[in-house]
Amino acid sequence: MVRRTGRRPGNPDTRDAILAAARTAFAEKGYDGASIRAIATAAGVDPALVHHYFGTKDKLFLAAMNSPMDPGEIIPQALTGPPDTIGERLVGLFLTVWDSPAGAAGVAMLRSAVSTEWTARLFREFVVTQIMRRVLPLVDLRPDEAPLRITLVASQLAGLALVRYVIKVEPLASAPQETLIAAIGPTIQRYISGDLTEAQQPEPRPGARPGSRRG
């Protein structure tokens, strides 16, 4: 969860103006290209006020995305522990967050992400800078393989959110967490640490013609 202070300081209009300027800047220039200074200028405020309201650039980005959780807190939690059960832990934590009241905000974020090219670009920046960059130093993966592995994990978890919480197709929508951890955990585990370059049944079956898969 994103930790919030008890009250939000300052003028709500100013806050909203900063968030709107931040969304535009992050979508148009990317996370790295968007500076607090430029965002403050676009919002017509002093950069010190942006820091005062939102703290770091990361926190400003999370607020601009209405993110229901802070990947900076969730990811280390998910990746701590035995490497061979990381898949289960990741699915369990994902379901715990999305099945909580934060899930509604997650649905809203996913809805917004998908709605236009512009919001998709903003969400892509979020995935790359807030998720992929944080995961990379914490996992022991070959650097040339890690990005594909992480985006494969993202594809399964995003699809889980889509089918369970947005489209709500049964029985997946109401399946107990344990059922989904057992079903999807090994998928995530394999995407992280398994062999992704060959099929799991490499031996031709009797009678199978070589190359018939291409047919």
Place this chain on the structure above:
Amino acid sequence: MVRRTGRRPGNPDTRDAILAAARTAFAEKGYDGASIRAIATAAGVDPALVHHYFGTKDKLFLAAMNSPMDPGEIIPQALTGPPDTIGERLVGLFLTVWDSPAGAAGVAMLRSAVSTEWTARLFREFVVTQIMRRVLPLVDLRPDEAPLRITLVASQLAGLALVRYVIKVEPLASAPQETLIAAIGPTIQRYISGDLTEAQQPEPRPGARPGSRRG
């Protein structure tokens, strides 16, 4: 692909009125509860005209959804062949359709599906009646397990579409089809025919505390 006749017959306004009435009826009453007669009445036309324009109720539904492909054609194609390579074939076919010009229509359909509760309900009817119902009689699955297995497949394929074609996160967005078939095919294969009730590494590692996963 949905086969289209060379020209669309009749008045485009009438066609659009029928499609709008169909969307409302399918979302509000579900596929089974929506009748061609009631759709025709809502659109102010004769039911015979709906049949004349769209053929069957299935085809009307596909047109109402702007579906880029007819699951009635795609699914039997994907499920024909050796059962132990169905995962690879399904991913391959999925990528072929989405990487083709039809993919843009797929993105539009997914965007629309996610945008509101109402369109999500419409898309859920699509998944259940056009995909799950067609898959069930073609696969040799225990009836009590089949629905969860199929929705798990849907979650991975929907997430693949989301990350590759809508959010476009690299390197998955540009990965060659063969890479993704090798990576994701075994996931689909396991969801269809594997054991989903226990972890793939059931043996505790030396030093692992029983129950520590819950901690």
